[in-house]
Amino acid sequence: MRAEFAETMLESADRYPEMIFLTGDLGYMALEKVRERFRDRFINAGVAEQNMVSLAAGLAYGGLKPWVYSIAPFVTLRPYEQIRNDVCLHDLPVKLVGNGGGYGYGIMGCTHHSLEDIGAMRILPNMQVYVPFVGSDVGQVVHQMQSDPHPNYLRLNLGARISQPIPPFAAWRRLTCGKKGVVVGAGPVVENILNLDTSIIEDLDVWIISQFPIHGIPEELLEQISRLRRVITMEEHYGQCGLRETFAASLLEKLSASIRYQSLYAQGYPSGRYGSQRWHQAENNLGGEGLKQTIIEFLQ
């Protein structure tokens, strides 16, 4: 998605003169053209994320739309208080962009992973979090964020690689219709379900959510959950502050019938070992054989 993001930034430079691009000294082999196109509106703020975020708040207060880019944990957790106090409490249009959500930075290790960013960001006042599913979502998300006068966080990752057609970007999208169980997922990791055997997929009603906090659940999805009475959530993020908990809370407000509620989520580093994003997904039953077995059991 980083390439799509850079491409959209290139188109946006002239279209949005109030857009200012800030990076925390990252973007090698990715943002060079963005730097050229934005000229003096591109600022490498150095390895100083706390200053960068407050600076962005000042720019936004001054009538500009700053986009603040770094690796996901560096742009969310390092300057967390600056985001809360200077950006969110003042409801300023600062656009945070974190590359490598979840285990996206793979073998780079735990300091570069981001397993709590959605939770940390979605609880902040006035903040809207965007989690695109495929690379082609990114352009639309960027334009939506640019026109939103509130704070936003965009979580980038490798886009899902799937064969089926995907509806245009929306907060909720239904990807498949099935008759046995409902899947509610966030982010490209849901591709691992969509790429399971057809015999499994045809039983699943797969939905993805791409915006947090959750503002309502589609009626059709509620009906399906009421009918099938089993739902499993999936995210490359800790469950205790992620989709698992927030969707359960939203569901409780809407649903009277009892259902089976199961979750697939990142548990961190169960073995203490490191590997590629795919390896971490498999270790956490978010991919590979563990995912397949979990889904088979879920459908029984």
Added chain:
Amino acid sequence: MYKTANAGHVGASLSCAEILTFIAFGWMRDEDEVILSKGHAAAALYSTLAERGLITEKDIETFYCDGTYLAAHPPPNRLKGIPFATGSLGHGLSLAAGLVLASRYKKSGKRVFCITSDGELDEGSLWEAASFIVHHSLTNVVWLIDRNNLQGFGRTEEVMKLEPLTKRLELIGFTAVECNGHDFASLEQGKEQLERSSQPGVLVCSTRKGKGWKPYENTVDSHYLPMKNEQYEALCEEIDNQYQLSVSGL
């Protein structure tokens, strides 16, 4: 205000009262902004806002009361003259840099005055901001350090050594000028020196925490303790005397 509220932070406000007054009535223009990064001195800021006509005496009476906008630390989005809520230290200088950068893009020439405490210099984010300001030559950020040598639980030189502070600031690339932060004539001289410089400037204002509050002047206690009746009366007299002296120096 503190006396009525029976509240602490008296020392912090007395430490920077003349600095804020000088900025409000001797330095800033209508289009400029003030960020009190040491937000715990909010009462001093609210007082200057009242004198500037941006809030009313009635507002001032609500200080610390339930339902007030005038909390112990400046609030967001409510009061003209307070662009940013502050209270957590180490934010203000970056915010000032952002505002000045925005005005540079918009070619407006706005100046932003940022008052930090000296204990606040322990915060790493403040030095990130300082480096950024120098690197981008943001000369319209006017940084004033309330150098009272005291912080939350000790003297600055005992907690985390700051000296040689002026030298450190100069080495980064600031024009750093020392002045007496309780003396308008000295502040005026500092201002003139900064305005002659082509580098970003910082005024290191030598002050005394709890200035004029004799029982607790220059003590950590002045940060926390509320005032007793007789202390309040003595302080009012002291402030009046000091004010007359300062004005006569101009």
